[in-house]
Amino acid sequence: MAQASTKRQKTSNAARDQEFFPGIGEIEYNPDANASETLVFRHYDAHQEILGRTMEDWLRFSVCYWHSFRGEGTDPFGAATIKRPWEDGTNSVENAKRRLRAAFEFFSKLGNKYWTFHDRDLAPEGDTLAETNANLDELVDLAAELQRKTGVKLLWATCNLFNHPRYMHGAGTSCDAHVTAYACAQVKKGLEIATRLGAENFVFWGGREGYNSLLNTDVKADLDHFAAFYRMVIGYKEKIGFKGQLLIEPKAKEPTRHQYDYDAQTVMAFLHQYGLTQHFKLNIEPNHTMLAGHPYEHDVVFSSAYGMLGSIDANTGSPDLGWDTDQFPMDIRNCTMIMKTVIEQGGLAPGGLNFDAKVRRESTELRDLFISHIAAMDTFARGLKNATKIISEGILRKSLNARYVSWNSGLGARMVSGEATLEECEKVIMERGDPKPTSGHQEHFEAMFNHYM
Ligand code: XUL
Ligand code: CO
Numbered sequence: 001m002a003q004a005s006t007k008r009q010k011t012s013n014a015a016r017d018q019e020f021f022p023g024i025g026e027i028e029y030n031p032d033a034n035a036s037e038t039l040v041f042r043h044y045d046a047h048q049e050i051l052g053r054t055m056e057d058w059l060r061f062s063v064c065y066w067h068s069f070r071g072e073g074t075d076p077f078g079a080a081t082i083k084r085p086w087e088d089g090t091n092s093v094e095n096a097k098r099r100l101r102a103a104f105e106f107f108s109k110l111g112n113k114y115w116t117f118h119d120r121d122l123a124p125e126g127d128t129l130a131e132t133n134a135n136l137d138e139l140v141d142l143a144a145e146l147q148r149k150t151g152v153k154l155l156w157a158t159c160n161l162f163n164h165p166r167y168m169h170g171a172g173t174s175c176d177a178h179v180t181a182y183a184c185a186q187v188k189k190g191l192e193i194a195t196r197l198g199a200e201n202f203v204f205w206g207g208r209e210g211y212n213s214l215l216n217t218d219v220k221a222d223l224d225h226f227a228a229f230y231r232m233v234i235g236y237k238e239k240i241g242f243k244g245q246l247l248i249e250p251k252a253k254e255p256t257r258h259q260y261d262y263d264a265q266t267v268m269a270f271l272h273q274y275g276l277t278q279h280f281k282l283n284i285e286p287n288h289t290m291l292a293g294h295p296y297e298h299d300v301v302f303s304s305a306y307g308m309l310g311s312i313d314a315n316t317g318s319p320d321l322g323w324d325t326d327q328f329p330m331d332i333r334n335c336t337m338i339m340k341t342v343i344e345q346g347g348l349a350p351g352g353l354n355f356d357a358k359v360r361r362e363s364t365e366l367r368d369l370f371i372s373h374i375a376a377m378d379t380f381a382r383g384l385k386n387a388t389k390i391i392s393e394g395i396l397r398k399s400l401n402a403r404y405v406s407w408n409s410g411l412g413a414r415m416v417s418g419e420a421t422l423e424e425c426e427k428v429i430m431e432r433g434d435p436k437p438t439s440g441h442q443e444h445f446e447a448m449f450n451h452y453m
Contacts, residue, residue, distance in 0.1 A: 016101070018098075018101070019105065020085060020086050020101070020102040020105050020106075020366075021102075021105055021106060021109060021366055021370075024039065024109060024366075024367065024370060025109065026108070026109050026111065027039060027040065027041060027109060027110055027111055027370065027374055028040055028041065029041045029042075029044065029045045029046075030042065031043070031045075038371045038374065038375065039367065039370060039371065039374065040374070041374060041377065041378055041381070042378055043378040043381035043382050043385070044059070044374075044377045044378050044380070044381035045381070046111060050384060050385070050388050051343065051388055051391075051392075053347070055381060055384060056113060057347070057349075058339075058342070058343070058347065058348075058384055059352075059353055059377070059380055059381065059384060060113070060114060060155070060348055060349060060351070060352030060353060061112040061113065061114065061352065061353050061354075061355070061377055061380075062112060062113075062114035062115055062116050062155040062156075062352045062353065062354040062355065063103075063106070063107055063110065063112050063114070063115050063116075063354075063355055063373065064115070064116045064117070064313075064354055064355055064356050064357075065103060065115060065116065065117035065118070065121050065122065066117065066118055066121045067326060067355075067356065067357060067358035067359075068103070068106070068355075068358070068359075068369060068373075069084075069099055069100075069102065069103045069106075069121070070099075070121045071358045071359070072084075073359075073360075073361030073362075073364065074361070075361060078361065081361045081362070081364055082359075082361065082364050083364075084099075084102070084366070085366075086098045086099050086101075086102040087099070091124045092124065093123065093124065093135055093138055093139070096122065096123050096124060096135075096139055097138075097139065097142055100122070100139060100142055100143060100146065101142075101146070103115070104146040104149075104150050104152065106369070106370075107150060107152045108150050108152070109370070110370065110373055110374070112152070112373070112377075113151070113152060113153060114152065114153055114154065114155035114200075114352050114354070115152055115153075115154060115155065116154070116155050116156050116157070116158070116203075116354050116356075117154075117157055117158075118157075118158050118159065118160040119136060119157065119158070119159050119160060119186070119189070119190050119193070120159075120160040120163065120164075121160070122136065122139045122140070122143070123135040123136040123138065123139040123140075125164070129182075129185060129186070133189050136189065136193060137193075140193045140196055140197060143197055144196065144197060147197065147198075153198060153200065154194070154197045154198060154199040154200065155199070155200055155201060155311070155351070155352045155354055156194075156199055156200065156201035156202055156203045156244070156247065156283075156311065156354070157190060157193060157194040157197065157199045157202060157203075158190070158202065158203040158204065158205060159183075159186050159187050159190040159204075160207075161183050161186065161187075161206075161207065161208070162205075162206075162207025162208045162255070163207075166179055166182060167179065167183070167207075167208045168208065169208070170206075170208045170209050170210070170222070171183035171206070171207075171208060171209065171229075172206065172209055172225065172226045172229035172230070173206070173208075173209045173210075173222040173223070173225055173226045173229075173260060174208075174225075175217075175218075177225075180225060180229060183229065184229065184232055184233075187233055187236075188236055190202070191233070191236055191237055191240060191242050192240065194242060194244060195240055195241070195242045195243075195244075199242075199244045200244050200245070200349075200350040200351075200352075201244045201245045201246070201247050201283075201310065201311055201350055201351060202237075202242070202244050202245075202246055202247065203247045203248075203249055203283050203311075204230075204233075204246070204247065204248050204249065205248075205249040205251065205261075205283075206226075206248075206251075206259060206260060206261050207255060208255065208256060209222075209226060209256075209259060209260045209261065210253075210256030210257065210258050210259040210260050211256060211257065211258055212256055212257045213257075222260065223260065223270065223273075223274075226260065226270075227270075227273075227274035227276065230274070230276055230279075230280075231276075233246070234246070234276075234279050244350065245281055245310055245311075245350050245351070246279055246280045246281070247280065247281055247282060247283040247310045247311055247351070248261055248267050248271075248280055248281075248282055248283065249261070249282070249283040249284070249285060249288070249313065250262060250263050250264055250266065250267045250282065250284070250285075250288060250289075250292075250299060251285070251288040251291065251324075252288060252291045252292035252293070253291055254291065254323065254324050262292060263288075263289065263292040263294065263298075263299055263302075264282055264284060264289075264298075264299035264302045264303040264308070265302055267282060268282070268302075268303070268306060268308055277308075280308075280310075281303075281308050281309065281310025281311070281351070282299075282303040282308050282309060282310055282311075283310055283311045283312070283313060283351070283354075284299045284300050284303055284309060284311075284312050284313070285312070285313035285315060285356055286299070286300065286312075286313075286314075286315065286316060286317075286329075286334070286338070287313070287315045287316055287317040287324060287325070287326060287327070287356075288313075288324070290316075290317050290319050291317065291322075291323075291324060296316070296331075296334045296337065297334065297337040297338055297341065300312065300337075300338055300341050301337075301341055304341045304342075304344070304345045307345075309341070309342075309345060309348070309351075310348075310350075310351045311348060311350075311351025311352055311354065312338065312342075312348065312351065312352070312353050312354065313354050313355075313356035314329050314338075314353040314354060314355055314356070314357070314376065314380065315327060315328065315329055315355065315356050315357040316328070316329045316330070316331060316334065316357075326356060326357050326358050327357055327358075327360075328355065328357040328359075328372045328373070328375065328376040329357070329376050329379055329380065330375060330376065330379050331379070332379055332382050332383060332386070332453060333449075333453060334383075335379050335380045335382065335383030335384075336382070336383040336386040336387050336390070336449075336452065336453065337383075337387075338380075338383060339380065339383040339384045339386070339387035339388075340387040340390055340391065342387075343384075343387050343388065343391055344391065353380060355373060355376060357372070357376065359372050386452045386453060389452050390449070390452050395448060396445070396448050396449065399441070399444070399445065399448070400445075403438075403440075403441075411424070411425070411428055
């Protein structure tokens with residue numbers, strides 16, 4: 001008996017000390033690194049101050065668990081290409097724990113302060129909800145210990161309400177109330193573990209919330225049920241005192257033909273329609289924004305304009321492909337546009353920039369996992385610096401304000417305040433005649449923007 005427990009002790013000590021990324025140390029900042037040195041930060045200097053805040057505080061980088069620690073390089077046409085050394089081919093709790101230790105070693109070396117996960121990425125699903133919850137508790141215990149040791153915090157947790165066959169018709173919008181009840185039970189546990197781990201947000205991405213055919217779908221019933229689901233969520237959140245921000249993540253299509261959370265404007269209209277606006281903000285993923293047929297930064301700008309931008313899934317897609325590719329954001333122009341909006345709204349906290357991105361299935365080495373994150377962090381750091389210049393110099397803003405100057409006084413101001421009437425407008429037009437044509441100067445704006453790249 002004593003021997004067995006000593007042996008078990010040795011095994012768990014060995015597991016604790018195992019290094020999963022040998023040969024890679026803490027990633028350093030070196031602005032002088034040459035082009036081929038991709039395991040260093042050239043622009044992201046965590047403690048450098050910009051506009052009275054550190055880069056780390058502006059950017060609030062987070063690594064996502066599902067792509068970086070559960071992703072194996074599968075795609076709709078191909079099998080796994082990536083084999084990680086911590087995987088033993090089983091879906092056991094033991095394997096899940098080893099994987100989590102590997103993840104925290106990665107976070108500590110990379111230097112991100114946050115992580116995100118789905119409940120089902122973290123721990124294997126059991127035969128019953130009780131068994132599943134017990135598995136989750138074991139993993140959450142370890143996550144709490146690793147968070148304490150490393151100082152890495154939970155940006156957000158979410159429930160996977162789309163993968164299991166039970167959710168094939170939807171979760172919060174299923175035609176079967178029993179299924180929605182299951183989703184509610186799962187979210188109850190999700191909110192409990194999020195509370196336990198101090199999550200700063202809790203995300204809802206409605207993977208199966210949508211329709212494939214309007215012939216078998218009552219869209220009004222679905223949306224009423226969705227609102228009822230969210231009301232129960234708010235009730236429990238308040239009951240247990242979960243302090244995090246609730247976030248909804250829009251996506252236009254995939255996996256369903258039409259997703260109810262199509263884009264930022266659709267989600268804001270839904271929340272408004274059902275009186276839920278004050279309880280939620282949005283988690284915007286630009287890759288999804290492009291699937292809705294919008295420019296990269298569109299939903300970030302729209303949600304921010306209405307005070308609803310809560311957090312960002314920092315990734316990009318290939319619009320030429322047209323499906324959800326979850327690539328690492330590497331485009332300096334795009335990241336500048338995002339950071340311009342983030343600075344203008346005074347920051348993202350309690351949200352952050354979560355890399356909901358995966359290495360390409362051909363990028364099979366462990367170092368690729370580091371390089372992708374480092375390069376994306378550097379791209380956002382450049383975006384932050386560029387946006388800071390744009391905002392500090394104020395030249396773009398001045399030109400923008402000039403375009404709208406007619407609304408600041410006279411009839412424009414009276415229309416905004418509600419004092420003006422159609423009759424008054426008619427009278428003014430009769431007196432003054434047609435408006436003079438004005439130039440939009442789009443190319444002038446684009447040239448000014450390029451000056452800062
Ligand atoms: C799916 C997606 C999700 C959410 C969390 O496209 O982005 O990973 O971010 O469920
Ligand atoms: Co996402």
